[in-house]
Amino acid sequence: MAKVKGSIVVDIEKCKGCELCVYACPTQVIAMSPDVNVKGYHYAEDVNPDACTGCTNCAVVCPDGVITVYRMKV
Amino acid sequence: MSDNITKGKMIKPENLVYTKSRVMTDNVTSYCPGCGHGTAHRIIAEVIEEMDIQSEIIGVAPVGCSVLMYDFLDLDIQQAAHGRAPAVATAIKRLMPEKFVFTYQDDGDLAAIGTAETIHACNRGENIMIVFINNGIYGMTGGQMAPTTLEGMKSSTSPYGRDVATMGNPLKMTDIVATLPGTYYVTRQSVQKPANVRKTKKAIRKALEYQKLNRGTCFIEIVSNCPSGWKMTPVESNKWMEDTMFPYYPLGDFKVPEED
Amino acid sequence: MERELRLMKGNEAIAEAAIRAGADGYFGYPITPQSEVLEYLTMEKPHERTGMIILQAESEVAAINMVYGGAACGKKVMTSSSSPGISLKQEGITYIAGAELPCLIVNVVRGGPGLGTIQPAQSDYFQATKGGGHGDYKLIVLAPASVQEMADFVELAFDLAFKYRNPAMILSDGAIGQMMEKVWLKPQKERSREFPEWATTGKTPDRERNIITSLNLDPNKQEDFNHKLQAKYREIEKNEVLYEEFQCDDAEYLFVAYGTSARVCQKAIELAREEGIKVGLLRPITLFPFPTVIISRLADQVKGILTVEMSAGQMVEDVRLAVNGKIPVEHWGRMGGIVPTPEEAVENLKSKIIGG
Structure with a gap:
C-alpha cells in the first residue's frame, strides 16, 4: 500500500512564533525552536519530520503564510 | 532512508501542495502573532488566485488593525475613512459593475462608526462582498471596547467588564443584515482551526461566485481572536474564543441562497 | 446633444x-x-x-x-x-x-x-x-x-x-x-x-498594485507628502487665478465681492457713479487660488476697499492680506440668509470707506 509522506519548509524569519501550527498538526511534527529568529521569535520547526503526512493543516492555520508543504507517495 | 534524502526528494515543485498565494505580497504583516487577520487575508488571496481575478478585483481597507491591508495583498486597494468602506465599495461597483469589489472591515469599523453604511449597502443589495472580522475589541488603538465586546468582557474602556446596562449590548450585525432583502448570502465563520479556515475559504469563494452572477450583497463574518487585546497567548485566545465568543456568536449560515 | x-x-x-x-x-x-x-x-x-x-x-x-x-x-x-x-x-x-x-x-x-x-x-x-x-x-x-x-x-x-x-x-x-x-x-x-x-x-500583471490612501505612518514621509x-x-x-474687473480703470474706491454679492455690487457701482463716486468692482471667480496679485495692484490705485459678503466678514481677511496695510479695507455684509441691496452697499461704502 502506498504511503503518503510530507515535508514542510518554514520561512523562519517571517515566523512570529504563535504556535498555532503546533496544535494544528495531527502527527506532532512541529515544535517551537529553542532558537529565535531576527525578530526574537521562537520559530516553528519540524522536529519530527518522519511523521509528516503533508496534510497542510499547519500551513492552513498559519496567519503569516510561512509554511510551505510538499507531499508525495512513497 | 534518512530524513535528509527524503526531504530533499520531496521538496520539488511537482510535490508542492501548499504555499503562500502569489496574491500576497512578501511583506511581513503588521498583525500580532497568532492574529486571525493574517489567515483571513491569506484565504482571500487564495480564492482570488484560484478564480484568477487579481486583475478584476478592487479591495477596500478599513480603519482598524487591517488599515494596512494594501501592504499585504497584491491588489488594487482603496483605504477608506473609518466605517465608510461599504459606501466606497458601492461607488466602485456601480461605476465598474464588471469588476469584483470587496470590503474588509473590523468590528469597530463595521459595527460602530460604519453601521449606517453597512446596513444601507446591504439593504440596497450592493453587489459586493463584505468581510467582517469580529474579535470583540478595538485592536489597533490598544484594546478598547467594541460594539461586539461581550457582556462582562474587560477592555481598556470597560476595565470592570462590559456593563450592558450602561454600555449597551454586544451587537450581532450578521443577524441584522441577514434580515435585509438586499443580502444574498450571509454567514458567520472563523479561522482558528484548519477545518474552519477551509470552510471560511469556501464561503469567500461562494460570495465571489455570487458576485459574478450579480446576486446582491454577500456578508461573511469571521469571528476572530485578539491575543494582544485579550492579553492571552494565541492558543489560549482561540480556546477562549471557542468557549466564550461562539456561544454568543454561533457559527453557521444565516442566509443561504436557494440555488445551493 | x-x-x-x-x-x-x-x-x-x-x-x-x-x-x-x-x-x-x-x-x-x-x-x-x-x-x-x-x-x-x-x-x-x-x-x-x-x-x-x-x-x-x-x-x-x-x-x-x-x-x-x-x-x-x-x-x-x-x-x-x-x-x-x-x-x-x-x-x-x-x-x-x-x-x-x-x-x-x-x-x-x-x-x-x-x-x-x-x-x-x-x-x-x-x-x-x-x-x-x-x-x-x-x-x-x-x-x-x-x-x-x-x-x-x-x-x-x-x-x-x-x-x-x-x-x-x-x-x-x-x-x-x-x-x-x-x-x-x-x-x-x-x-x-x-x-x-x-x-x-x-x-494587472504589467504594473504594480495601485493603492489609494492618505495614511503615512512614517512622519518623514508624511512631511514630504505635505x-x-x-x-x-x-x-x-x-x-489658475480667475477674476473679473468692473469699471476698475478709473476707480478711486473698490468693492471686492463674489457670487451673489458681486451681482449686488455691479448695481451698486451704477448707483454710486450716478452720485459721482468712482468705484469699481473686483469679483474673484476662484476663491482658491485667491486673486491676491490683482487686489494688491488695485490697492496702489484706489483709496479704500469694501468687501461685500453675505457673512460676518470672511473673505475680507484674504483681501487684507493681499492689500497688506496699504489702504483701508473694511467689510460690510448681511447675514442669516438676507441678500444685501445695492443701496445699502453704496451707503456702507460711503460710511465705512469714503467718509472714514
Missing part, C-alpha cells in the same frame, strides 16, 4: 452641465436649497443618456465616501449639498485631498451656524477656502455669479480637479441655486473610457 439655450434654475444647470460634461457618477443626499440637483438628475435618467450613475446615498457622509470610491477608480464623480451637509462631508473631503483624488463638490450655501436657515449666505467661505476638514489641504474653489456660470464651472472644475489631482468645489449660494436664468448648455461630451495610471481598476501638496497649491496659485 447640441449646444442649447434653456431657462433653468442654477441647481438644474449644474445637473444638466454635469451630464453634458461626461460625468461618470453623482452621489447626493437631499438638503435645501440644493435638492434640485439630485431631483433633476433622477428625473433625467442620465444612465440612459450617457451611462452616468446617480445614487441617493443614506447620508452626506456616505455620499462623499462614494465620491472617494469613484474618484479612486479615476472616474469623473461629484456630489452636491448645502452648508450643514457640507460640514458632514468634511471628513471625506480631507481624505480625498489627502489621497489626491479629483472630484467635484458643490456647496449651495445657506445661512448658519447649525441648522441656520435655508436662505442664501456666503458664510462657508472659510470652510471652503481654508481646508474645511483637518490637516493642511486646499480645495480649488470656484464661485459662480450666474446660472450660466453654474453650468460652465462644472466642466472647468472637473478639468482643474483632474489636472491637479485635487478636489474642486463650486461655492454657490441659495440665490444662484434657486433663481432661473437663461443658460447656454454645451454640447454633450463623451464619457472618458480611459483610466489614469493611478486608478484602482484591478491589478511639501508635495503645498508645492501643488503654489502651482495652482500661479496658474
Whole structure:
C-alpha cells in the first residue's frame, strides 16, 4: 500500500512564533525552536519530520503564510 | 532512508501542495502573532488566485488593525475613512459593475462608526462582498471596547467588564443584515482551526461566485481572536474564543441562497 | 446633444452641465436649497443618456465616501449639498485631498451656524477656502455669479480637479441655486473610457498594485507628502487665478465681492457713479487660488476697499492680506440668509470707506 509522506519548509524569519501550527498538526511534527529568529521569535520547526503526512493543516492555520508543504507517495 | 534524502526528494515543485498565494505580497504583516487577520487575508488571496481575478478585483481597507491591508495583498486597494468602506465599495461597483469589489472591515469599523453604511449597502443589495472580522475589541488603538465586546468582557474602556446596562449590548450585525432583502448570502465563520479556515475559504469563494452572477450583497463574518487585546497567548485566545465568543456568536449560515 | 439655450434654475444647470460634461457618477443626499440637483438628475435618467450613475446615498457622509470610491477608480464623480451637509462631508473631503483624488463638490450655501436657515449666505467661505476638514489641504474653489456660470464651472472644475489631482468645489449660494436664468448648455461630451495610471481598476500583471490612501505612518514621509501638496497649491496659485474687473480703470474706491454679492455690487457701482463716486468692482471667480496679485495692484490705485459678503466678514481677511496695510479695507455684509441691496452697499461704502 502506498504511503503518503510530507515535508514542510518554514520561512523562519517571517515566523512570529504563535504556535498555532503546533496544535494544528495531527502527527506532532512541529515544535517551537529553542532558537529565535531576527525578530526574537521562537520559530516553528519540524522536529519530527518522519511523521509528516503533508496534510497542510499547519500551513492552513498559519496567519503569516510561512509554511510551505510538499507531499508525495512513497 | 534518512530524513535528509527524503526531504530533499520531496521538496520539488511537482510535490508542492501548499504555499503562500502569489496574491500576497512578501511583506511581513503588521498583525500580532497568532492574529486571525493574517489567515483571513491569506484565504482571500487564495480564492482570488484560484478564480484568477487579481486583475478584476478592487479591495477596500478599513480603519482598524487591517488599515494596512494594501501592504499585504497584491491588489488594487482603496483605504477608506473609518466605517465608510461599504459606501466606497458601492461607488466602485456601480461605476465598474464588471469588476469584483470587496470590503474588509473590523468590528469597530463595521459595527460602530460604519453601521449606517453597512446596513444601507446591504439593504440596497450592493453587489459586493463584505468581510467582517469580529474579535470583540478595538485592536489597533490598544484594546478598547467594541460594539461586539461581550457582556462582562474587560477592555481598556470597560476595565470592570462590559456593563450592558450602561454600555449597551454586544451587537450581532450578521443577524441584522441577514434580515435585509438586499443580502444574498450571509454567514458567520472563523479561522482558528484548519477545518474552519477551509470552510471560511469556501464561503469567500461562494460570495465571489455570487458576485459574478450579480446576486446582491454577500456578508461573511469571521469571528476572530485578539491575543494582544485579550492579553492571552494565541492558543489560549482561540480556546477562549471557542468557549466564550461562539456561544454568543454561533457559527453557521444565516442566509443561504436557494440555488445551493 | 447640441449646444442649447434653456431657462433653468442654477441647481438644474449644474445637473444638466454635469451630464453634458461626461460625468461618470453623482452621489447626493437631499438638503435645501440644493435638492434640485439630485431631483433633476433622477428625473433625467442620465444612465440612459450617457451611462452616468446617480445614487441617493443614506447620508452626506456616505455620499462623499462614494465620491472617494469613484474618484479612486479615476472616474469623473461629484456630489452636491448645502452648508450643514457640507460640514458632514468634511471628513471625506480631507481624505480625498489627502489621497489626491479629483472630484467635484458643490456647496449651495445657506445661512448658519447649525441648522441656520435655508436662505442664501456666503458664510462657508472659510470652510471652503481654508481646508474645511483637518490637516493642511486646499480645495480649488470656484464661485459662480450666474446660472450660466453654474453650468460652465462644472466642466472647468472637473478639468482643474483632474489636472491637479485635487478636489474642486463650486461655492454657490441659495440665490444662484434657486433663481432661473437663461443658460447656454454645451454640447454633450463623451464619457472618458480611459483610466489614469493611478486608478484602482484591478491589478494587472504589467504594473504594480495601485493603492489609494492618505495614511503615512512614517512622519518623514508624511512631511514630504505635505511639501508635495503645498508645492501643488503654489502651482495652482500661479496658474489658475480667475477674476473679473468692473469699471476698475478709473476707480478711486473698490468693492471686492463674489457670487451673489458681486451681482449686488455691479448695481451698486451704477448707483454710486450716478452720485459721482468712482468705484469699481473686483469679483474673484476662484476663491482658491485667491486673486491676491490683482487686489494688491488695485490697492496702489484706489483709496479704500469694501468687501461685500453675505457673512460676518470672511473673505475680507484674504483681501487684507493681499492689500497688506496699504489702504483701508473694511467689510460690510448681511447675514442669516438676507441678500444685501445695492443701496445699502453704496451707503456702507460711503460710511465705512469714503467718509472714514
